[in-house]
Amino acid sequence: MNITGNTVFIPGATSGIGLDLALALHAKGNEVVVGGRRTDLLAQITAEHPGIHAVEIDTTSPESVQRAAGQVIAEHPELNVLITMAGIMRIEDWTKPEGFLASAEETVTTNLLGPIRLIAAFIEHLRSRPDATIMTVSSGLAFTPLRITPSYNATKAAIHMLSETLRLQLAGTTVKVSELEPPSVATDLLPGQRESSFAMPLEEFVAEVIALIEAEPDAREIQVERVKFLRYGEARGDYDETVAAVNHLDPHGN
Template identity: 45%
Template sequence: MQTTGNTILITGGGSGIGRALAEAFHRHGNQVIISGRRRQTLDEVTSANPGMAALTVDMTDADSIKAFAEEAVRAHPGINVVIHNAGIMKQETLTEAPDYLAAAEETIATNLLGPIRLTAALLPHLLNQENPAILTVSSGLAFVPMAATPTYSATKAAIHSYSMGLRRQLVETPVRVIEIAPPYVQTTLLGEHQANDPTAMPLKDFIDEVMEILTTQPNAEEVIVERCKPLRYAAESGNMDKMFEIVSGLRH
C-alpha cells in the first residue's frame, strides 16, 4: 500500500497497537483519524499529535457504526484507508457456562461484526477513492488458538478468513486488502501485566517492523513480523499441536 499521503481512519486508536499505528502513520505524512469509545482518551492522543483528529464510536453497536461512518466521511471526505484495529480479549472458563456468554458475545460484536459492519458502511466511499486500502488486524492466534481465550481466537481466525474473501471479491477494484497479524505484544490487551511482560514483543519493535514491511513490500497482502511466523506457518510446518500446547501454557 501507499504509506504516505493518505487519509486514514483507525478504530481502537486510543491505546496499544492502534495508537502506535496511528502515530507511525501520522509521522509518515498521513492525515489520521482515530476512533474509540472514550473521548478523553482520544483527546489525549490528539493533543500529543497535533493535526490528528478523533471521532467516537461504539464498535459493538450497528447504529453507532453507521452514524460514525457517515460522520467520518462527511468530516474527512478524503478517507481512502481504514484500519480495523479495535478489539477486546477476555479469558473464558467454558465450564462456567452460561456466565461467560456475555463476554463472548461482546468479543464477537467488537472483533468480528464491528469490522464487517464498518467495511459495509465505508466500501462504497472507498471504491471511489485513489489508492484505497482496507487493513484488518487479526492475530497470531488466528492460526494457533489459545485455550484460555477461545472466542477471541475464533474471531481472529474469522477475520483472517474474512480478509481473504474480501480481498478476492475486490480483486478487480482498486481497493487493497491487507491483514496485519500481531504476535504477543507489550500492550494492555490482557491487562497491565502484559505491557511489561518480557516474553512479549516490545510495541515499538512491532510497529517498526510493520511499517518497514508496508514500506518495502507495497504489494504485501499479509504483514507477518518475524516473531509471528511460527504461529502463522504452524500448520504448514507441521507444528500445529506443539505450538497450540506452547501458546496455551501446556508446554514450555
Template identity: 50%
Template sequence: MDTTGNTVFIAGGTRGIGLALARRFREAGNTVIIGGRREEALDQLAAEYGFDTVTVDVTDLDSVLTSRDRVVSAHPEVNVLVAMAGIMVAEYVKKPDFLEAAERTVETNILGTLRLIAAFTEHLQTRPDSTIITVSSGLAHTPLGITPSYNGSKAFIHLFSETIRLQLADTSIKVVELCAPALRTELMPGGSQVEGFYPLESYIEDTWAILSEQPDVTEVIIDRVKPLRLSEVENRYAATVEMLNSHVH
C-alpha cells in the same frame, strides 16, 4: 499500499496497536483520524499528536454510521480504513457464564469489524487508491487455551480478509491483514508488563518496514509471529500448541 500521502481512519485508535499505528502513519506524512468511545481520551490525543478525532462505538451500528458520515464529510479524501476492533477475555467453557464473555468478544471483534467495513466500503471504492487494513493474530492459527472466542474471532478475521480480497479485486480497494504476535499492551490486564511479549514499538517498526518495502503485500507476517502463524503449514502444530499452553493452568 503506499505508506505516504493517505488520509487514514483508525477505529480503536486510542491505545495499543491502533494508537501506535496512528502515530506511525502521521510521522510518515499521512492525515490521521482516530476513533474511540472515550471523548476525554480523544481530546487528549488530539492535543498531544494533532489527530482529528471522532467518537465511535463499534458495537453500535448507528454510532459506526454516524462516525462514517462525520469522517467522510470532514475528510472526503479518506482512503484508508484500519478496521480494528478487539477485546481479549479469558473464558472457561465448563462454566455456563463463559457465554457472556464470548458474546462480547464476537460483538466487538467480529461484528465491530464488519460494521466498519460495511460502512466505509462504498466510499473507498470512489477513491483511486484505497486500502482496508484488518488486524488478526497468530492465535488465529495456533490457539491459546484460555481464550477460545478470541482465537476464533481472529481466525474469522483472517479468512474474511482473504475472501473480501477476492471480491474487491476488480475495485480500487486493497485488503491488507496485519497478523499480530503477543504484544506488550493492555489488551489483557498486565500484558504490558510481560517480558516475553514483543514490544509494541518493535512490532510497529517491523510492520512498517514490510508495508514500505512490499507495497503489494496482502498479509503482514513479521518474524516474531511466524512460529504461530506457520505452525500448521510447517507441520509443527501439535508441538507449538503444547509449547504455547505449557505455562497456562
C-alpha cells in the same frame, strides 16, 4: 497501501497498537483520524499530537458506526484507508457455562461484527477512491489457539477468512485488502500482558510493521517475524508442538 500520502481512519486507536500505529503513520506523512468511545482520550490525543484528528465511535453500536462514518467521510473526503483496529480479549472457561456466554457474545460483537459494520459503512466510499486499502487486524492466535481465550481465537480466525474472501470479491476494484497479524504485543489487551516477557515490545512491533508496509505495499498479510511461529505451525508440520509451546503443555496436550 503506500506508506505515505493517505488519509487513514483507525477506530480503536486510543491506546495500544492502534494509537502507536496512528502516530507512526502520521509521522510518515499521512493524514490520520483516530476513533474511540472515550471522548476524554480523543481530546487528549489531539491535544498532545497536533495534526491528528479524532471521531467518537463505538463499533459495538450500528448507529454509532453509521454516524461516525458519515462524519469521517464528510470531514475527510480523501479518506482511502480503513484500519479495523478495535478489539477485545477475554479469558474464558467453557467448562463452566455460567462463566463464558456473556464474554463470548461481547467478543464476537466487538471483534467480528465491529469490523463487518465498519467495512459495510465505508466500502462504497473506498471504492470511489483511485487507490484504497482495507486493513483488517487478526492475530497469530487465528492460527494457533491460546487455551484461555477461545472466543478471541475464533473471532480472529474469522477475520482471517473474511479478509481472504473480501480480497477475492474486491479483485479488479481499486480496493486492496491487507491483514495485519500481530503476535502477543506488550499492551493492556490482557491483564499482565504489558509486563510479559513473551510479549513483543510495542514500539518494536510498530516499527517493524511500518518497515514491512514500506517495503511491500501490496502485501496481503503483514507479518512481523515473531508471529510466523504461530502463523505457520501447520505448514511446518509441527502444529501440535506449536500449540503445546504457546499453552505451556507437553506435545500431547497435558
